[in-house]
Amino acid sequence: MRKWYHLLNEEFSGILKPLLVICLFNTAGQLLLVKIRARDFEALISRFENLYISSGSVILFTICLLAVVGLFVIAFYRHYWGSKSIYTLMTLPVSRSKIYLAMFVSNCLGLMLFYLLNFVTVFLSYCLYVSELNNFSSGKAYIMNNGLFLGLVRSDVFRIIFPLTLNGQLFLAIAFLLIPAAVLFSVISERGLRYSNLILSGISIFLIVVGISQGIASTVTTLVNVLMTILLVLLVAISIRLVNKNSIS
Amino acid sequence: MARFIKKHGVTAVLLINIILLAILMLWLQNSLKAATFDLEDLFGQRDELNGICITGSLHDAGHSLEFTLEDGKITTYTTIYDSYSDYLDQIREYPYIWSLSDNKNTDILASISSRISNSAETLVQEKEIATGEFTSFGEEIVVKKTVTYANEVDYYCYVRLFDGLFETALFKTGISRKSDRKEFMFEDESHCVKTENELIPIYASQGVASAYNHRVYPKVVKAGGKYFVTITTNEFCSGSGGIYRIDEFERYDYERDRFGRVTKTVDVDLKGGKVEVIGLEAVSDKLLLLLKDNNRLVLRLHDTDGSLLDEIKPDIPEIRGDGEYGNSYMCFVNGNNAHIVINSESKIVADDFSIVSLSIGDRIELNHILKDFRTNGGRNQAFLAVESVNEKLVVINGVYEVGVKAEDIYMHAPEIQINIFDRSGELKYQGKILTDMKDDYMVPDNSYSIREWHTYPRRSLDILTISGSDNQKLTGVE
DSSP, X not given: OHHHHHHHHHHHHHHHHHHHHHHHHHHHHHHHHHHHHTTSHHXXXXXHHHHHHHTTHHHHHHHHHXXXXXXXXXXXXXXXXXXXXXXXXXXXXXXXXXXXXXXXXHHHHHHHHHHHHHXXXXXXXXXXXXXXXXXXXXXXXXXXXXXXXXXXXXXXXXXXXXXXXXXXHHHHHHHHHHHHHHHHHHHHHHHTTOGGGHHHHHHHHHHXXXXXXXXXXXXXXXXXXXXXXXXXXXHHHHHHHHHHTTTTO | OHHHHHHHHHHHHHHHHHHHHHHHHHHHHHHHHHSOEEEXXXXXXXXXXXXXXXXXXXXXXXXXXXXXXXXXXXXXEEEEOSSHHHHHHHHHHOSGGGGGSSOSOTTEEEEEEEEEOTTOOEEEEEEEEEEEEEOTTSOEEEEEEEEEEESEEEEEEEEEETTOTTOEEEEEEEEEEEOSSOXXXXXXXXXXXXXXXXXXXXXXXXXXXEOGGGTOEEEEEEETXXXXXXXXXXXXXXXXXXXXXXXXXXXXXXXXXXXXXXXXXXEEEOGGGTEEEEEEEEETTEEEEEEEETTEEEEEEEOTTOOEEEEEOOOOOOOOSOOBTTBOEEEEEETTEEEEEEOTTOOSSBSOEEEEEEEESSSEEEEEEEEEEOOXXXXXXXXXXXXXXXXXEEEEEEEOOTTOOGGGGGGSOOEEEEEEEOTTSOEEEEEEEEESHHHHHHSOOOOEEETTEEEOOOOEEEEEEEEETTOOOOOOOO
16 A cells, blocks of 8 residues: 555656646636636626636636646656656556556546636636626626625536536546546557557547536436446456556556 | 655645535535525514415526525525426426416417408408419419408417327307408418419418407316316407317317317306406316406306306406406415406506405305505515415515516516515515525626526526415415
């Protein structure tokens, strides 16, 4: 366990700095976008969710999310560059499945940090929106009691990013486990020259997109949740098998 | 620091994640309770609410604040909808909302059409229009347009089950309208093949016209497992109306002018427009027919076979006007209780109303009569619920600000009031429910698209149940 913990820290330290840079960029960028959008009085007196979405913050969040996924890919391939640390990894006195799990847990933690800091960003954006409204004498009338909560439950974009229902949160939790699993599965399959495996990664993306398009609720999403869970278990199991088979070295 | 992060970075980030997650959960819990929902006393003692339990929902498409006001104490609970369909399911279950609709049964569609009466005087104008099209034999296809002007029309009622395209019925109502001039226009269009001597029709439309602007509307209710229809009439209608029972639906047949089996169980002589049918309500498998006889409200109770059980003429001010789209009153039906809210000009939104509260058994029992129920300052009001509990009449209404016109109420948040009257009609208590609804109307509202539905993110308040302290729920299901 101690060795695995050490390995996990080693893996995580590789992505932490760039991850924090992405998070910082995401936060600063969103606040800047909201600030710029708030210059338009008509946009400012519309509801927070309208202002936030029309500011381009959701697009920035999506770009940063893709950057985080890209970071996971780079973090994996970095083992093959320079000192080729993958060979060191493979010779460590821990089971290979633990090496995989260290990578997987490290990515999950990173994604979770990015997501939670994004919530902090939205909260800060809301504070900025309120302070901008307070700058106008008539602006106070447009501040809604419990406005952030209302925005989150009313806007379908926010309902996808920050679901507040059990079903939605379940979908998001599975999706946030499936994304790192699919990324690792894809790169491991590529290293093992098993390109046909990429179909499973494609199915993962498809299921996440279907789940989002269904508004994170409905019987379809329950089915999607079940399929995503099955796929998650499958991807992790196949990935461990491939790692054990020496596919990545 | 760098060394610490390298050694324990995971633990640190995990801790940060847990803290952020905890903050997020705390914020959510706090937000769920942050909405304003309180009761402010305007008149009388809150003790008057003892023994009364009101439940309801302040909701929009995304969430609902469910509340219970029992013995004057409020408890609230917020639920967040998974999807917009949850919201739709909830309002579908809500019994009162359909009271405003022409059609009280959501599973049936009904409409009125007019046809030229046999006894009508007519004027016919014909016109031939070239289409520029030809048959394969080279014969020209023309459109023959026939416009008939008539001075008398008969009204027909068409009903169809919402889920059964072929489950239809069409019947002649017996109600007609006669005019001094030939004002009713019917357009027939025939596509004909033009030969040397004649026009051979290949397709023709029937001489039927919508009666939408005639202010004649169907009202459908369900009692004893059967659908019953009445047609609301106006001062121009003659003949006889009443209650029609649909015994059998049939497949639609455009070649026949009647189909389905319909029995007229109650016949009402309209006396040349002096008597008007204004509505029909189903109350515990009995039918309450609402009429206006020389502008006085008449309530007739019939059983499903059409037998007259009772008739009363409540002592309320005269009623004039036709209402909007056939709705000249609101009726709140809860089990055996029926409460009719009516304005002297047949408006649904106005200042002064009369409320007639009834219990329906084998006869009509009059519980309360409120005359001239007005707001302070002549403001417009609309009604959310009326119920009789422990000899008290509970009236929940939405009162709009001074100057808000009836047609503009949907752009303004109402002040929700709870009024309690004793049996003599004296106001014992008036309270105001404080909510954040007004915020939704202050901020410009872009319609939200949730899948194929468009909704405005505004909260509205629905009263779901009003019951007594014995907890015998009067759910209001008709």
